[in-house]
Amino acid sequence: MKVSEVEREALYKVIFSRRDVRKDFISTPIPDDVIGRILQAGHHAPSVGFMQPWDFILVTDDETKSTIKKGYEAARLESINQFAEDKQADYKRFKLEGIMEAPLGICVTCDRERNGPVVIGRTIKPEMDLYSTVCAIQNMWLAARAENIGLGWVSIIHDDVLREALAIPEHIDIIGYLCLGYVEKFNDKPELEEFGWLAREDINHLIHRGKWSK
Incomplete structure (x- = not known):
């Protein structure tokens, strides 16, 4: 299946306009069919040995979100x-999260025992x-965008908070x-770049040809 020029440009537009969203969420619910498409996009990611180790826990309950938010604050x-x-x-x-504001939370997990102890491509790494x-x-x-x-990806939280709140098994x-969630707007640049926390690196300084070079 050949990708058309229009489709190619649409893909790059999505890639370059993707943002880690922490605010500006609105309360409009996400339709089930849209959630389904986003999850299917995740489910069609490449996976080592085609083991598909992921699971997706959908969180909409405010009490559960509140527990997670307290863990984030700590x-x-x-x-x-x-x-x-x-x-x-x-x-x-x-503002580094939108736990309460976003209509939907999704906890993504990895079952490292799925499809047995020996998996093609995971024997060395x-x-x-x-x-x-x-x-x-x-x-x-990218599908969400x-x-x-x-x-937005909330990484400032201990695993044990999520494990207890969402009854995730130890293994x-x-x-x-x-x-x-739907948002009022998408920023033109990543927030941390806009705030001057860090600048985007020059890609020409990150490309090494043939071998590592300073």
Whole structure:
């Protein structure tokens, strides 16, 4: 199946306009068919040995979200002192999640025991199943953007908070908690770039030809 020029340009538009959304969520529910398309996009990610190690826990209950939000707040306070003093004030001002505001939360997990102990492609690099699940999240992120839905990845939270709140078995790895919802707007640039926290690296400094070079 050949990709047309129009389809190619649409893909790049989605890639370059994808954002990690933490605010501006609106309360409009996401239709089930749209959620289904986003999950199918995740389910069609590449996976090592075709093991498809992911599961998706859909969270809409406010009480459960509140428990997760409390876990986030504790982890955020715990994290502050890890930054240099001149960065701490900025860090405190950032809104780094939309747990309560987003209509839908999705916890993405990885079952590292799925399809047996020996998996093609994981015999030397056993962590490839974790990377596969991250690919599923990236697929979901791009699909959400194509649906004009914001998605934010909440990484400032301890696994045990999510494990208890969502009854996740001990042998299942937690990869990410995602906040999804329609938004008032998408920013032209990533927020941390707009705030001056960090600039986008020049890609020409990141490309090495033939072997690693300084």
